Amino acid sequence: MKELNTWQEEAKLIRKWCLVSTTAAGSGHPTSCLSAADITAVLFDKYFTYDISNPLNINNDRFVLSKGHAAPLLYTLFGMCNAYDLNELKTLRQLNSRFEGHPVPKYKFAEAATGSLGQGLSVGAGLALVAKREKLPYTTYVLCGDGELAEGQVWEAANFASYHRLNNLIVILDINRLAQSGETMFGHHMNEYEQRFRAFNFRVFTIDGHNYEQIVQALEQAHNHAGQQPVAIIAETIKGKGVSFVENKDGWHGKALKEEELKKALDELGNINDSIRFNLRKPTQTPAASSPINTAVRLEFDNSKTYATREIFGQALSQLTQNTPGIYVLDADVKNSTFTEDALKTTPERFVECFIAEQNMVSVGVGLSRIGKIPVMATFGAFFMRAADQIRMARVSEANIKFVGSHVGVSIGEDGPSQMALEDIAFFGALPDTVILQPCDAVSTVNLVSRMIEHSGIVYMRTLRPKTKLLYKPGEAFTIGGSTIVRQSPDDVLTVAATGITVFEALQAAELLKQENINIRIVDCYSIKPVDKQTLLNCLQATRLKCIITVEDHFEHGGMGDFIAAAIATEGDYVVKMAVTKISQSGKQDELLKDAGIDAAAIVARVKNIVQSNKPVSQLAKGNTL
């Protein structure tokens, strides 16, 4: 085969840079890169179709590195596509380098942040689904390790891919036998992988992952098979392939070669053609589909009736989805409870049934978001915890996903604690820059669903199972970061901040208290994060007692109460919090503590700042309005 030599040279250069960059970094996973060097060399040389000047060209093939610890392989592959000078790889894992230990969005050629294993096939399935539904020409490739195939999410994704007939999805399994702490469950028993992927209705090709003839034959058949099945190329490989003293050896996971070992390894590789590059096939240029957001919703309500916010969410979403071509609606077999079934009826072409597999649903959403879609996914709020790690990684990926959790809190009633979302605000709220909304009536729901769609980034909306009365009139405004004072008088004694179902409990309490001549002010904190600091501070000043009671249908720690306490902390709290407030990065321990603002120098600065004000914190801004 005339291309054999080329592929060998390309694979050698890949190996070189995976070794050189990790040795320069002093850490990393070179052996996990080396096992996949040959197969990716052929893929990029002969098949991969990509506009290197525009990673977001909608016709680009997609390469998802599910085994994120093989990041140097990814970085080398795109470097060899002339995306950047390969020498930049020597900054691997340094602070502010785009080449982090695992891929993150500042590296523009990564389809998703990976590094928590077993998520890539789902991301790829999301990418492939859009191509299938919208008749786009690209192929999606996913490179998985063998260790990560133990993650159940992989099998959720496999079901999803075959159910949705994603014959434009090719997963390459790098079966190198060795996981982090020992042999994988199946070692090199290739039949174990074959029988599983066959059972999940994949078209399966098993090959020697270092034999170029077998590689090219498998890739050729993968592209040209006639069926509707997704393809799995199961490649038997050797971890550390190409460097004899690490090949197939335990104890070399996640270890960089020392300088002298690197020298020896490069000697073994022999003559290297440093100038060889991939000559990528160019995809068709299509103008990026503009995807205007139209958030006009027409819904009318009857003042004498009650409505469940989950139901109104469904009605509003159905209209928004019809009017905004970028919206995709994802369900985990609860569409008749979350009311996304309304969108299924009106826009089936952008409704995606994921069945009871929340992890896959979330990562499919990461794939959709990557190519500019707006995935809106709903399940019971409690069951988003099933995908907490995927949501965490969606945040690292800077995905634009709207999560709508129904059945929040104890107010769901008879189904009991397994179905109650009571830790959801704590979890979503911990992730930096997320938005958390909880409308309490139909009018605010319609408005906030639109605000949610308009917002770029992760939004979590809580919807209620029980029906509630109308609290607002059409035309009232609701904003992210806003709140509404729903009851007040000139002689309020204190403020109750409520959200969702507890707004109505607070209103009822106010009526009861009024009978005893006690007036309270009530704020509907429909925006839990960010919370409406200014309104709450105003309330503190306006009431006789400087007190806000927060009431919420959520566990105590990490709920709205903690957001409110933090927001007005400078007004009266004794506690000054120093913690991590953004997504971190690769770097040295000291650099990262400094970058996060929690190192010794930051503490020194904070202490001096407080001391120089020469007042107890508790009196810095406190009135004495007794």
Add this chain to the structure above:
Amino acid sequence: MKELNTWQEEAKLIRKWCLVSTTAAGSGHPTSCLSAADITAVLFDKYFTYDISNPLNINNDRFVLSKGHAAPLLYTLFGMCNAYDLNELKTLRQLNSRFEGHPVPKYKFAEAATGSLGQGLSVGAGLALVAKREKLPYTTYVLCGDGELAEGQVWEAANFASYHRLNNLIVILDINRLAQSGETMFGHHMNEYEQRFRAFNFRVFTIDGHNYEQIVQALEQAHNHAGQQPVAIIAETIKGKGVSFVENKDGWHGKALKEEELKKALDELGNINDSIRFNLRKPTQTPAASSPINTAVRLEFDNSKTYATREIFGQALSQLTQNTPGIYVLDADVKNSTFTEDALKTTPERFVECFIAEQNMVSVGVGLSRIGKIPVMATFGAFFMRAADQIRMARVSEANIKFVGSHVGVSIGEDGPSQMALEDIAFFGALPDTVILQPCDAVSTVNLVSRMIEHSGIVYMRTLRPKTKLLYKPGEAFTIGGSTIVRQSPDDVLTVAATGITVFEALQAAELLKQENINIRIVDCYSIKPVDKQTLLNCLQATRLKCIITVEDHFEHGGMGDFIAAAIATEGDYVVKMAVTKISQSGKQDELLKDAGIDAAAIVARVKNIVQSNKPVSQLAKGNTL
């Protein structure tokens, strides 16, 4: 077959009570119970071996209801074992009934709380593993629905069960075609289930789930097969079987029959023998294995050296596991990073390799805990988020599990954000009554690992990747809820509360500040939950400024800072929090809001309490020590 009549009568009585109890409740999932009535009738009549007077008899067979919404089936089955009067089932789903919407621990015959789907096979695998390892005679049965087979965790569990050769585990799949919102992914294509379970190395029997001959034949073979494989009995069933007008019909998931429908249904069932009961086979009585906890650990440290707390955790755990026969150690292929590999070396018989499948690992732990074991499981803290829903359900199950998360915070360095646990305190902390510990040096680690094992309930311990200096001397005491003032002087200006890696940053800051004649007090809050309120209050009083700076390697929301703010809130916070502080239950919406203390009446009481004190909250207990 002479038993046919009996099984028919038993199945009829099962059907009756599943229908009667849900109609009495006005909600529930009768049709999901009816599809499994025949197979469970035969199972309980002919095979199930159980000491009804002692659910914790270690030789009892185990019946795990993975499809937790079929709870009335479970309640009826044990009622028919004379565990209680069947008439009590009319309290189904009422406040304080032991018969909740989904099984919870106050129902003593449930092996685990279920209701979040796809977790039961893992729980059963945990139960079966102990029987296999400790040569106990019991068989574990798991009843799964078909909808839940879409959950990836099921396939993690399937791999686990066949890898560990759990030939004492029988999973019964109730393939009734209909999920909550429509048909399942595979409907009645039984081959789809067969090929998957075969591929995952189960012994598979496919039957008509309403044909008693086939049922008994499958159960007979399942008990008598010679191999090392777990068994899957795949039963084609009809949802709502036995009641013609709901049989195999969409739209009947999670709906109780109305009174007149119930009457019609009972008419259809015909004559019912209300007095028929299961005559269970009795297991051997063995005295419950006493499992003394011995937490003596002998480790010596060199003052001139540094140690990673994760490494010391591993050494301490190895000793504890040797001395305490109830401890099982579970790993998700990171044992060389978390250092549970030490326990593998010393106590392989109680080390359980779960590979990279955290969800299954957690639910296996629930099974171990159910029969009195103390599961200690470790992975990167970030990857416990993969099993957040399982941890949530472990808490509902009142499981006694020790979670040890390594690689917490940005201090891990080069691997980047995908590997950093930064939302773990928020999540574990939201769950009621959990304990969170974070030792910062070797001495405190050894002590706190022992405290963790002694404590009954969920404990989460954070361990550090980097090495740290010795801060404590042997013999110093560390308690859950404690803290240590690691630096103080008579003229401290304020207090820094730190935990883990930030203790050392704070100490360094103190040295720098001292050069400017600013003294600070430093508290090592190694117990994050509960936090040491009294010591912090004392510090507030003892320092010139009434101020505590909290510094932690965790995201801002939901971290240690929020625990500390909440703990000293009565001392100066303007915010009074009302939220859910315990695991809730089944009941009516109003009852549950009241039970949780967040309803109108509770708000009224709180407001009046504050008003009657006749002071601004901010001055209720505040000194003026400027």
